[in-house]
Amino acid sequence: MSNSALPLPAAGAALTRKCDTTGLNVCLIAERFIKLNAVCAVVFLLVGGIAAILLALTRWQAVHLLRVDWFYRILTLHGLNMLIFWILFFEVAVLYFTCTIPLNARLFSAKVAWAGFIQMLVGAVMVDYIILNGQADVLMTSYLPLLAHPLFYLGIILVATGTLTGVFNFFATLYVAKRDRTYEGSVPLVTYGATAAAIIAVVTLLHGAIVMIPTFTFSMGWTPQPDPMWYRMIWWGLGHQSQQVNVCAMVSVWYLIGQLATGAKPLNETVCRTAFLLYILFINLASAHHLLVDPAIGATWKIWNTSYAMYLAVLASMIHGFTVPASVEFAMREKGHTKGLFGWVAALPWRNPGFSGALLSLLIFGFIGGITGVTLGTQQINIIAHNTLRITGHFHATVVGGTTLAFMALAYYVIPLIFRRDFIWRSAARLQPWLFGIGILFVSLGMSFAGSMGVPRRIYDIDNSGAFGPAAHLMLGVMGLGAICAVIGLLLFVVLCVGTILFGARNAGRPMADWGVAQALPGSREGSLADDHWAVKGTIVLTGVFLACFAVYYFANWKALADVWPVR
């Protein structure tokens, strides 16, 4: 068997260990890079979180904490650390996990993993240094003709190429695992979802390269300035599509935690996998959502790319929004929790922070993030939303309430299983997802309502123009209070993670301390509902409520649009 691609083991050293909780084989090289990437992710999350509270306490005008120059500086820092660094480092950790451990495979190359990791880390530190040094007050999007120090662009290019290197390692590992037959048949759903994320990541990061390289050469004075409209279009090919990478990773985490906490399995693998495929096929032009009130782009282009061929990526999310709770409900009913529509809900492992985090993530992402996203991204409705706080209200529900909370939930399993330490302060950990989730819910609602009153995003002060009244200020206050709650949740998460990695009780040689799983009632039997295709009655009602909320919000926005001045 050809193993030449794998690094040679040190004499006598084992390449894998058997997990004491799951019995799976853990590739030690993958484990090392999962640890490295996860630790860096949490550090950048902390930087972004400190920035978040400074910003919220500035936009909450009763407090108005920062000076104007530092407000935009910290806003740039917040966007890049949260949306790019925290998420990309954690995603690389998720990729290395999903391509090795579930497939009983070993990571393709430690050298490639180092190369990717070092590029990402150097790039991210470079970007943060340049921002804090006051040489890149251009916000995350760095729209031309705004211009930052060349090292800012170079840092972002390095983060992108480093991530691409990690993604290459992922695909190479999949190839070697398939070739060496480390597993039989199809890959598990979690690996499948991660593969979808990796494919979209390649397309996304190539957009990043296309837009950032000429911007870098321009900042060096070597080439002329790229067109600002061209920049917007390609930049959002990076900026929006990368969020679909997050969605894929987040949905994979939902499925994974559904299994770990309740023993759920997909009702129909074909449906779940097809939904991931839809993401890959129909997300390519999501950049359109940021260009709906831009000049020089026609209505046909805007309409077609808004719906990217009939909203089939939205369909994918709606499918996952059904199949994830349905699989959990099905598992609960087979465990004997069959009372009424929602009897199974009471028996869920609510005290398990992994489970509660994933569940809140699903609810916030679906009900707030998803509904607002599709509505605000409707071509004409965007007129009454573009660049207002409604947009930030939307993506704090998707990326923070959705992806970040799902990743936090996963950390409650990653740290015991990969770092092999049991969590310290377990009662505080059980509370943490609720603090963060409820906080971010209020951040999102405060922003959304303020945005509906026209309050712009990315602005230091809304009082100079005299255009906004006390209601807008009230909503900024709601946002500020929510942010305090969420940041306390975030700091608690960081303290719990760091404290556990340093001081947690070692669990090598025994299963991890159980967070709590759904219990089966006596007399119940797995497989007892195998032929009942309508068993998930609670999920049917929940998704029906979801669709009704969606339709009401959607058409209410058309009504609001009809009330403004005619324009074409």
Add this chain to the structure above:
Amino acid sequence: MSLTLPARDWYKPPVGAEKLWIGLALLWCFVMSLMMPYWHFRGKQNSRGEAYAVKPMDFFARAEKFAAANKVGERDGIPIAEPAPGGDAYLVARMWNWYPILKLRLGETYRVHLSAMDLQHGFSLQPLNMNFQVLPGYDHVLTLTPTSKGEFTIVCNEFCGIGHDKMFSKIIVE
């Protein structure tokens, strides 16, 4: 199980509740897709992105000519210009003000030309909350019909440097 290998025969079509939900979701996606072309033809608020290439200094010259020819007053040193009904109006966005102030008549339709001198800016008309992007090098034309009277505030809602929050102006409708 999502973490473990699926059974060999995992490929099967959806059935029961799952099939119903996929059908409903697809139908909803279809409705949303049709709403946009419907509104394009029947609705009154659309963003067609009508635009022409223009050099910033050329655009400013047109705006100055327009302001001089249609000047009806002045506020804080910035001219108030009233375009002819059905005619063209020019609005310059620059760090950190708008030039000139526009005065429009209720129910009349105007072609408002928007462009930026320096950075990108955001045209955000309050309290209506109508928002459009303004770019240097692009003459972005909005065909606009005011249907309510009063003084409306234009705030800039695209980050344009340190004075961004002090960049606002008025549109007066009589």
